[in-house]
Amino acid sequence: MGMYGEVEIYIEFKSKEATDKALDNLEANVIEHIKAELKDEPFSFDIAEVDGDGDSTGVIKICSDRIQNAEWRAQQIYNYLMENHKEDMVEFSADSITPTTILFWNEGDE
Numbered sequence: 664m665g666m667y668g669e670v671e672i673y674i675e676f677k678s679k680e681a682t683d684k685a686l687d688n689l690e691a692n693v694i695e696h697i698k699a700e701l702k703d704e705p706f707s708f709d710i711a712e713v714d715g716d717g718d719s720t721g722v723i724k725i726c727s728d729r730i731q732n733a734e735w736r737a738q739q740i741y742n743y744l745m746e747n748h749k750e751d752m753v754e755f756s757a758d759s760i761t762p763t764t765i766l767f768w769n770e771g772d773e
Contacts, residue, residue: 668730669711669760670737672723674744674752681751682715685744689713689723696743708736719753730761 676682690710697706712724723740727733737757744752 665729665731666761667726667728668733669727670725670733670757671760672721672725672737672740672755672757674721674723674756675754676719676721676748676751677753678751679715679717679719681748682719682721685748685751686713686715686721686723689740692747693739693743696746697739700742707732708739710736710740730759734759 674682674685676685690708690713693710694708697708709725710723711726712722714722725733725736725740727736734757741755741757744755
């Protein structure tokens, strides 16, 4: 068991066409890339959301019951894009988000 987490990835491409090309069928393409690397080892991979903003930026959201899994999936997307679309990318950024309680009150505390 682990802590729930999300990773949000922002990618700037050189053009809208490059964005569309890289993000089209991204999940299936990354899965094939992982299979080629891992051979017969089992793995789980899915992307919660892939969105091109209509311009040259792509936004990808990954969610998992374990933040480590979400981070691993982000790394796999990075590996795939660097191997297959590096010439079209300007910037890649992946941010981990975990739930953090900053305020808590309980009526029994009084």
